[in-house]
Amino acid sequence: MGKNMLWISAWKDKGSRWFLGALALLFIAAPILNQLVPASSAFHLSTYGLTLIGKYLCYALLALTIDLIWGYCGILSLGHAAFFALGGYAMGMYLMREIGPRGVYGNPILPDFMVFLNWKSLPWFWHGFNHFWFAVIMIMLVPAALAFVFGWLAFRSRVTGVYLSIITQALTYALMLAFFRNDMGFGGNNGFTDFKDILGFDLHSDRVHVALLMITAIVLAVSYLMCRAIVESRAGRVLRAIRDAESRTRFLGYRVESYKLWVFVFSAILAGIAGALYVPQIGIINPSEFSPINSIEAVVWVAVGGRGTLYGAAAGAVLVNYAKTYFTTAIPEAWYYALGALFVLVTLFLPSGIIGLVRSRTNKQKGLRMQSDKGERPIE
Amino acid sequence: MSKFLLRPGVQWLLVLLLLASRSAGPLYAQVPSPRDAAFLATLGQLRDASFPDKDNIVEQIARSGHPNVEAVLTAFLQDRLYFRNQDQKIFLLKPGEDEDASTYDLIDPITLQSAGSASSDGFTKIITNNHLRRVLQETLARFRLSSTDAAVRMKAVRDMERNLSDANAQLLQERSGVETNPEVKKEIGIALALAALNSPDAQARLSAVSTLRHSLRQNVLNRLDDLVQKSPDGSFAESDAGVRQAAADAVISIGRWRTFYSGIQTLFFGLSLGSVLVLIAIGLAITFGVMGVINMAHGELMMLGAYTTYVVQVAMPGHPETSILVAIPAAFLVAALAGILIERTVIRFLYGRPLETLLATFGVSLILQQLVRSIFTALNRSVATPDWMSGTLQLNDALSITYNRLYIVIFTLLVFGALLVVLKRTRLGLEIRAVSQNRSMAKAMGIRSEWVDALTFGLGSGIAGVAGVALSQLTNVNPNLGQSYIIDSFMVVVFGGVGNLWGAMVGGMSMGVVNELLEPYSGAVLAKIFVLVALILFIQSRPRGLFPPTGRASDNQ
Numbered sequence: 001m002g003k004n005m006l007w008i009s010a011w012k013d014k015g016s017r018w019f020l021g022a023l024a025l026l027f028i029a030a031p032i033l034n035q036l037v038p039a040s041s042a043f044h045l046s047t048y049g050l051t052l053i054g055k056y057l058c059y060a061l062l063a064l065t066i067d068l069i070w071g072y073c074g075i076l077s078l079g080h081a082a083f084f085a086l087g088g089y090a091m092g093m094y095l096m097r098e099i100g101p102r103g104v105y106g107n108p109i110l111p112d113f114m115v116f117l118n119w120k121s122l123p124w125f126w127h128g129f130n131h132f133w134f135a136v137i138m139i140m141l142v143p144a145a146l147a148f149v150f151g152w153l154a155f156r157s158r159v160t161g162v163y164l165s166i167i168t169q170a171l172t173y174a175l176m177l178a179f180f181r182n183d184m185g186f187g188g189n190n191g192f193t194d195f196k197d198i199l200g201f202d203l204h205s206d207r208v209h210v211a212l213l214m215i216t217a218i219v220l221a222v223s224y225l226m227c228r229a230i231v232e233s234r235a236g237r238v239l240r241a242i243r244d245a246e247s248r249t250r251f252l253g254y255r256v257e258s259y260k261l262w263v264f265v266f267s268a269i270l271a272g273i274a275g276a277l278y279v280p281q282i283g284i285i286n287p288s289e290f291s292p293i294n295s296i297e298a299v300v301w302v303a304v305g306g307r308g309t310l311y312g313a314a315a316g317a318v319l320v321n322y323a324k325t326y327f328t329t330a331i332p333e334a335w336y337y338a339l340g341a342l343f344v345l346v347t348l349f350l351p352s353g354i355i356g357l358v359r360s361r362t363n364k365q366k367g368l369r370m371q372s373d374k375g376e377r378p379i380e
Numbered sequence: 381m382s383k384f385l386l387r388p389g390v391q392w393l394l395v396l397l398l399l400a401s402r403s404a405g406p407l408y409a410q411v412p413s414p415r416d417a418a419f420l421a422t423l424g425q426l427r428d429a430s431f432p433d434k435d436n437i438v439e440q441i442a443r444s445g446h447p448n449v450e451a452v453l454t455a456f457l458q459d460r461l462y463f464r465n466q467d468q469k470i471f472l473l474k475p476g477e478d479e480d481a482s483t484y485d486l487i488d489p490i491t492l493q494s495a496g497s498a499s500s501d502g503f504t505k506i507i508t509n510n511h512l513r514r515v516l517q518e519t520l521a522r523f524r525l526s527s528t529d530a531a532v533r534m535k536a537v538r539d540m541e542r543n544l545s546d547a548n549a550q551l552l553q554e555r556s557g558v559e560t561n562p563e564v565k566k567e568i569g570i571a572l573a574l575a576a577l578n579s580p581d582a583q584a585r586l587s588a589v590s591t592l593r594h595s596l597r598q599n600v601l602n603r604l605d606d607l608v609q610k611s612p613d614g615s616f617a618e619s620d621a622g623v624r625q626a627a628a629d630a631v632i633s634i635g636r637w638r639t640f641y642s643g644i645q646t647l648f649f650g651l652s653l654g655s656v657l658v659l660i661a662i663g664l665a666i667t668f669g670v671m672g673v674i675n676m677a678h679g680e681l682m683m684l685g686a687y688t689t690y691v692v693q694v695a696m697p698g699h700p701e702t703s704i705l706v707a708i709p710a711a712f713l714v715a716a717l718a719g720i721l722i723e724r725t726v727i728r729f730l731y732g733r734p735l736e737t738l739l740a741t742f743g744v745s746l747i748l749q750q751l752v753r754s755i756f757t758a759l760n761r762s763v764a765t766p767d768w769m770s771g772t773l774q775l776n777d778a779l780s781i782t783y784n785r786l787y788i789v790i791f792t793l794l795v796f797g798a799l800l801v802v803l804k805r806t807r808l809g810l811e812i813r814a815v816s817q818n819r820s821m822a823k824a825m826g827i828r829s830e831w832v833d834a835l836t837f838g839l840g841s842g843i844a845g846v847a848g849v850a851l852s853q854l855t856n857v858n859p860n861l862g863q864s865y866i867i868d869s870f871m872v873v874v875f876g877g878v879g880n881l882w883g884a885m886v887g888g889m890s891m892g893v894v895n896e897l898l899e900p901y902s903g904a905v906l907a908k909i910f911v912l913v914a915l916i917l918f919i920q921s922r923p924r925g926l927f928p929p930t931g932r933a934s935d936n937q
Contacts, residue, residue, distance in 0.1 A: 154916075161735075167919055170871055300742075303739055337750050340746035344743040
């Protein structure tokens with residue numbers, strides 16, 4: 001399917017139109033509102049606002065990757081934040097090397113925490129991270145490699161359903177424990193922070209933040225189109241077949257495990273990129289990013305937005321995180337009640353999420369039968 | 381003078397005089413008993429006595445039968461016995477008190493309570509010399525050895541083992557003839573054998589080695605090991621080759637036994653760690669296995685159990701011993717009711733959709749956590765451990781087991797047994813198994829499957845609550861209690877095979893043991909990571925756990 005056709009097919013879809021339109025609007029509006037509108041104006045977008053939107057977009061990308069495998073292939077990963085964090089760590093390593101001699105201890109090679117631990121030389125896995133291109137490769141390669149090994153092992157031996165969910169959770173939990181260790185060479189508890197600049201651009205300036213936000217928006221749009229291309233291709237149809245009736249698809253002669261493996265690896269790469277975009281905007285990465293609850297929360301964004309739609313997942317991520325930001329500043333105690341209730345209510349009453357709700361409304365108006373709910377339950 | 385003072389009548393007169401003159405003084409607020417008065421008088425003689433006299437006085441003190449003999453003589457040996465210049469009254473200094481300090485913290489020799497502090501100028505030390513110190517040591521040792529309390533005698537022998545002078549050996553030799561307690565007698569035997577290793581007679585040394593080879597103690601092992609060592613100039617500490625050989629054999633034998641026992645200890649630690657996992661996992665095995673429900677709120681139900689323990693303890697102040705026993709059924713009920721509530725309001729709408737159940741119950745877990753945080757705050761609440769659960773069980777010199785770990789293992793076995801009985805021998809158990817195997821057929825047979833679902837979930841949740849009682853004895857009770865164990869226990873269920881209680885048992889215990897075995901080599905965190913990775917790999921070869929579900933039930937995964 002050619003690029004042109006994809007554009008056309010994406011444009012035919014109302015949800016895609018809204019989603020890409022919103023991203024384009026953000027892409028244009030954010031720099032204007034931040035750079036051109038004076039700080040005194042009510043329309044000025046503050047640095048905080050920029051960071052916040054950047055964060056939401058990164059989360060939206062993560063949600064997109066989860067929707068790709070869960071909504072279209074039925075793989076519920078409860079450890080997807082691990083790939084996100086690995087991408088983030090790869091970016092963090094580059095940013096740490098970029099600090100150079102400006103650290104507290106002024107060591108030109110070693111990051112501060114290594115000097116603090118009395119290390120004499122750089123561990124082998126830190127070499128090369130002084131080059132941005134190397135870091136970019138690693139951002140994609142490390143999550144991909146982990147996803148490949150893990151997926152190869154899991155899918156080949158037909159670990160499915162809740163078993164898969166639980167071992168993905170074990171994976172991210174094990175990684176969290178490992179990254180908490182000081183002697184792993186990843187900064188232990190504190191992770192990486194105090195970044196100075198990226199490719200020579202000061203990370204504390206608004207312009208760089210605006211640029212990062214714009215890049216994130218582009219990456220999100222491109223990722224969305226790629227995912228869309230995958231799910232609308234022939235392979236995408238096989239993925240859905242696997243989701244709905246795995247054994248039947250296998251009996252029809254498809255190599256189910258290969259399809260699953262490749263979509264899982266692709267999803268992990270995108271999650272890694274999301275993490276890499278997240279770190280310079282937020283300014284910190286630490287092992288708590290691996291904690292299982294992060295992965296579960298990300299799955300909930302997808303569930304809230306509506307899985308199996310891609311844009312719904314992204315919308316869910318933004319909405320839930322906006323609610324989180326609002327609650328944790330306004331009424332912090334209520335946040336967990338609200339989040340918990342959201343989990344329960346969405347699974348009970350909105351099996352296809354907010355998008356499903358919107359769609360069924362509009363479809364009812366048009367007198368059409370709701371389609372998105374198909375495939376919720378395996379037919380097997 | 382001293383003779384005059386020794387007459388009992390005069391002593392009494394003296395005491396009465398003192399009483400009359402200082403009736404307002406706090407130290408004499410109570411009339412001392414005759415025995416205390418006699419004791420004080422004997423002590424008082426120390427002030428002016430010559431060194432040979434002091435020997436006799438020490439002897440007298442030791443024979444006085446006063447309960448404070450040991451404390452006073454120990455103080456004397458440690459140069460902590462002083463008299464007050466103004467009234468000649470004897471005081472003890474607090475242990476560890478600096479002799480050169482400007483004020484002294486004093487202890488009354490009769491009450492052994494603090495007698496306040498005073499400027500050091502008004503006090504004079506009762507001095508000792510080498511000979512007197514030796515006498516004191518011997519007297520003290522003999523005094524302790526002839527104590528009526530076997531534990532005191534035991535400690536005395538152990539202390540003397542560290543300093544096996546000829547005099548001490550002599551004392552022990554005397555005592556071994558009259559000692560009746562077998563434990564103490566054995567200990568004396570070891571001490572004497574250790575002393576005999578210094579004997580010039582090779583035969584005596586040889587027999588000492590053969591006595592010692594049955595001991596498991598580290599100090600014995602070190603002592604025997606010394607005999608075998610070659611000094612730099614090529615000579616041996618032990619001159620006789622036969623004794624050396626026997627010692628070398630004994631070192632190997634003791635080492636082997638010690639390794640064996642430390643292996644048992646590790647195994648036991650592993651089992652006790654595993655017990656906790658089993659306790660959590662059997663509740664999960666019921667909800668996750670029998671009902672196909674992934675209950676992410678299981679950890680929070682456990683936390684409810686732990687908080688119930690805390691509340692019961694607060695509600696029964698002063699009865700930590702019994703409150704824990706009350707807490708077990710209370711926690712079961714609280715958690716079971718909470719579980720039934722969750723089942724009725726959320727889970728029953730989601731049967732057959734395990735992934736949705738997972739999300740919904742995760743939401744429930746967040747709500748429960750925040751609820752507890754709102755009620756009890758996020759602070760740690762500590763639950764007191766009853767006396768009968770603290771302390772250690774010393775099985776032998778190389779193996780000791782803490783009671784709380786022991787009780788947890790026993791408790792787990794009891795809960796496990798009770799659950800097996802419920803599932804296999806009761807009507808409810810029969811219905812639970814019927815519904816889990818074939819719901820429609822069970823319904824056709826007249827089983828109210830909805831009702832069974834609720835009770836099954838309640839049972840699993842109740843066991844989580846009971847696990848919470850056990851956890852409250854091991855860690856602090858806080859709102860995050862559940863989260864820290866839940867992943868491990870899911871692993872156990874996956875490892876053991878879903879819905880299989882025996883699987884949960886074997887899985888939990890083996891995970892605990894493997895964790896403990898790895899820990900010395902890799903540290904706690906790495907051990908855990910290894911276990912998790914090993915489990916991920918294990919799932920590859922047996923995707924449905926150690927004991928996979930078989931038959932009809934296995935079809936509907």
